[in-house]
Amino acid sequence: MRIISSExxxxxxxxxxxxxxxxxxxxxxxxxxxxxDAEPADSAAKFAYxxxxxxxxxxxxxxxxxxxxxxYAVLLAExxxxxxxxxxxxxxxxxxxxxxxxxxxxxxKSVCDPITRVNTADNTPAALHTELVPGDRIRLAFLPKGxxxxxxxxxYMLTPAKGVEGIVEAIVETVRQAGSKPCxxxxxxxGIGGTFDTCAFLAKKALTREIGSHNERxxxxxxxxxxxxxxNALGIGAQGFGGxxxxxxxxxxxxxxxxxxxxxxxxIQCHCMRCEKIDL
Amino acid sequence: xxxxxALPLTEGSVENLRAGxxxxxxxxxxxxxxxxxxxxxxxxxxxxxxxFALQGQTIYYAGPCPAPQGKACGxxxxxxxxxxxxxxxxxxxxxxxxMIGKGERSEEVCNAIVREHAVYFAAIGGAGATYGNSILxxxxxxxxxxxxxxxxxxxxxxxxxxxxxxxxxxxxxRRS
Numbered sequence: 001m002r003i004i005s006s007e008x009x010x011x012x013x014x015x016x017x018x019x020x021x022x023x024x025x026x027x028x029x030x031x032x033x034x035x036x037d038a039e040p041a042d043s044a045a046k047f048a049y050x051x052x053x054x055x056x057x058x059x060x061x062x063x064x065x066x067x068x069x070x071x072y073a074v075l076l077a078e079x080x081x082x083x084x085x086x087x088x089x090x091x092x093x094x095x096x097x098x099x100x101x102x103x104x105x106x107x108x109k110s111v112c113d114p115i116t117r118v119n120t121a122d123n124t125p126a127a128l129h130t131e132l133v134p135g136d137r138i139r140l141a142f143l144p145k146g147x148x149x150x151x152x153x154x155x156y157m158l159t160p161a162k163g164v165e166g167i168v169e170a171i172v173e174t175v176r177q178a179g180s181k182p183c184x185x186x187x188x189x190x191g192i193g194g195t196f197d198t199c200a201f202l203a204k205k206a207l208t209r210e211i212g213s214h215n216e217r218x219x220x221x222x223x224x225x226x227x228x229x230x231x232n233a234l235g236i237g238a239q240g241f242g243g244x245x246x247x248x249x250x251x252x253x254x255x256x257x258x259x260x261x262x263x264x265x266x267x268i269q270c271h272c273m274r275c276e277k278i279d280l
Numbered sequence: 281x282x283x284x285x286a287l288p289l290t291e292g293s294v295e296n297l298r299a300g301x302x303x304x305x306x307x308x309x310x311x312x313x314x315x316x317x318x319x320x321x322x323x324x325x326x327x328x329x330x331x332f333a334l335q336g337q338t339i340y341y342a343g344p345c346p347a348p349q350g351k352a353c354g355x356x357x358x359x360x361x362x363x364x365x366x367x368x369x370x371x372x373x374x375x376x377x378x379m380i381g382k383g384e385r386s387e388e389v390c391n392a393i394v395r396e397h398a399v400y401f402a403a404i405g406g407a408g409a410t411y412g413n414s415i416l417x418x419x420x421x422x423x424x425x426x427x428x429x430x431x432x433x434x435x436x437x438x439x440x441x442x443x444x445x446x447x448x449x450x451x452x453x454r455r456s
Contacts, residue, residue, distance in 0.1 A: 044442050044452065047302055051404040051440055059409035065355035068345045068408035106346045106354045108428050117315055119427050148360045148382070148405065180383040180453055181360045183405035235455070239404060240383060241442065242455050272406040 002080075002136040004280055006087030009138065012278050013075060013097035013126075016142035020276040021070045021107050022059055027211040028187075028273035029056060031248040035185055038244045045243035052238075052271065063105075067272045070107035071144030073098045073126040076205060080135035095124040110147070129201060138280040141208040149186060149270040152178035155200055158262040164223060167192060167264050171227040172234070174266040175247060180240020183270035187211060188227070188250045191265040192220070193257035202253040203267035208275055211249040224250045238271075248273075282440065288336045289377045294399050297443045299450030303401065305439040309338040309380070310421070313359055315429040317367040324370070331422040332431065334371060338378030340403070343428035344412065353415040353434065355408035358382040361400070365389050372396040380441060384453040394449045401441035402452065414439045 024032070036049035059066040075094055079085075087093065099122035102109055109123040127145075154177075156170045171188055178186070191202030214221035227250045237243025248271060257263060285293055287307030297303070310332065312320065323330055341361050345354030361381030368379060369392035377398050382405035385393075393400055403411060417435035424430050444452045 044300060044302070047440075047442065048404050051407045051410060055404075055407035055410040058413060059355070062409060062413065064348070064409040064412055065345050066409055067406050068343065068355040068357050068412070069359070070345065070355075106348045108343060108345045108354070110343075110428070119429075121427065151360070181362055183382065239402060239442075240453050241402075242452075270406060 001082055001084050003084050003086055004138060006085055006090065006093040008280060009085065009090065010088070010093040010097045012140060012280060013094050013142065014101045016140060016276040016278060017073060017098055017101035017144070018105050020142050020144050020274045021065045021105065022063065023066060023274070024056055025211070025273050025275050028248065028271070031211045032271060035238070035245040035248060039238070043243065044241035045238040048238040048241060065107055066274070067146060068108055069110060069146035069148065070102065070123070071146050072111060072150070073123060074143040074145045074204065075126050075128050076141040076143070076208060077128065077130045078133045078139040079130055080137045081132050082136035083138055090130070091125070091128055094126045094128050098126045099124050129204070139277070140280065141275060141277045143207060143275045146270055146272065149182035149268040152182040152268045153203070153266055155196070155263065155265040157196070158264055160260070160262050162262060166262065167223055168227050168230065170264045171250060171266055172230045174268065175231045175236070176234055178268055179236060182268045183272065184236050184240060185238055185245050185248045185271050187248050187269040187273055188231075189267040189269060190250060190252040191263070192252055192254045194255035194263060195257070196263060198255055199263035199265040200267070202255060203265035206251040206253040207267060207269050207273070208277070209251045211273065213251070215252050215254070217254070220252050220254055224252050287338055287378070287436070289338060289399065291397065294377060294397060294447050297399050297446050299443050299446045299452045301443040303441050303443060305401070305441060306437045308433060308435050309340050311342050311344070311432040311434065312339045313341050313343050313429050314363055315426050316423055316431050317364050319423055321367055321370060335375035336377050338380060339371070339376060340434070341379070341381035344418070344432065345408070345428070347418065351412070353412050353418040356412040356415060357408035358403035358405055361385055368392065372398050385445060390445055390449065390451060393445050394447060397447045399443060399447060400445040402444035403439070403441050411439065
């Protein structure tokens with residue numbers, strides 16, 4: 001049994017939140033440079049990429065949030081079952097870290113009651129997803145999730161007969177319907193299989209992967225490649241201005257499902273992909 | 281080269297803007313997003329006067345990050361305009377001249393832009409630090425209880441946008 005104090009976790013989440021809101025993931029920055037190179041000079045898409053790459057530099061130099069939508073604070077925590085957390089309740093420690101970071105670093109508080117729309121004023125609660133795993137480590141991934149893209153996400157309960165073709169069609173159709181609204185070029189986190197709820201979680205978890213990485217299953221990696229090609233053929237382009245690149249990546253994760261179903265969840269992420277990780 | 285455009289807009293400057301033009305906006309604008317729009321329309325429904333004039337103004341669909349020490353405003357890029365589509369024709373009828381946001385608009389909004397001789401600019405979504413830095417002055421002029429969703433008046437300089445829908449109906453999101 002290894003003991004980890006809630007203070008250690010709180011401090012880690014505080015630092016992850018700070019870093020995440022200030023910078024793109026390195027794989028996202030590389031993908032944006034490559035996308036900019038794929039668009040003709042003097043196109044509106046090129047103008048968008050130049051503005052975004054300049055913005056990334058400005059955010060780093062001036063310690064400003066890279067996007068004003070510093071998001072709903074999503075924390076994925078893999079907790080080794082040989083760890084004992086001492087101190088605060090984990091959700092409280094995470095909320096306290098988020099409230100302090102969003103206050104101290106001037107990030108926007110974007111969380112409100114769903115009915116009254118009254119803002120909670122400190123960006124809490126965080127969406128904390130815990131998974132019990134073997135071992136005595138804690139692995140944290142912090143994603144500030146903007147809602148322009150979250151709003152364009154979908155979950156399909158396909159029939160098994162739809163198969164791979166249906167999965168690819170669901171991904172491409174989600175991006176087509178989203179059009180210019182989610183800040184394309186997007187990244188698609190895709191959950192395939194599981195149940196209604198675990199499928200949506202897989203889609204979110206897929207967004208912690210590097211852009212450009214592929215699922216280790218060759219048949220799943222083939223779905224990622226086919227969906228990406230078909231999305232880029234849509235021509236939506238950066239910001240919906242038209243162009244060759246509409247998605248930077250499609251990241252699929254799978255889980256066994258029921259013999260009667262084929263759940264597919266598509267969690268849309270804007271080009272401002274922010275994700276910071278740490279192992280404790 | 282981007283065209284330099286002064287805010288508030290004039291009939292003449294709107295007339296000459298075409299979808300696809302890149303522009304740098306300088307001058308004053310108001311912010312407003314979901315909750316502020318709802319409240320504006322509730323005030324109008326009650327037949328009361330708005331706490332600010334809309335005539336000739338430009339509304340930026342945005343909710344800023346708080347201002348760090350020494351800055352007028354924090355990060356402040358555009359939000360998705362489509363969520364304001366149900367309100368926009370009414371505000372255009374009251375004299376709103378410009379809108380700034382990101383993403384396509386409904387048929388009703390496109391028609392209202394032409395009918396009311398207005399313009400819709402697309403700011404680059406995600407470029408919050410760049411836009412925050414181009415804001416020289418910021419004050420809340422209505423609904424402070426809405427926090428980042430309050431109505432702010434900004435003075436901006438060289439605020440980069442693309443003309444997305446122009447007063448003749450040109451539309452960057454409609455490509456054949």
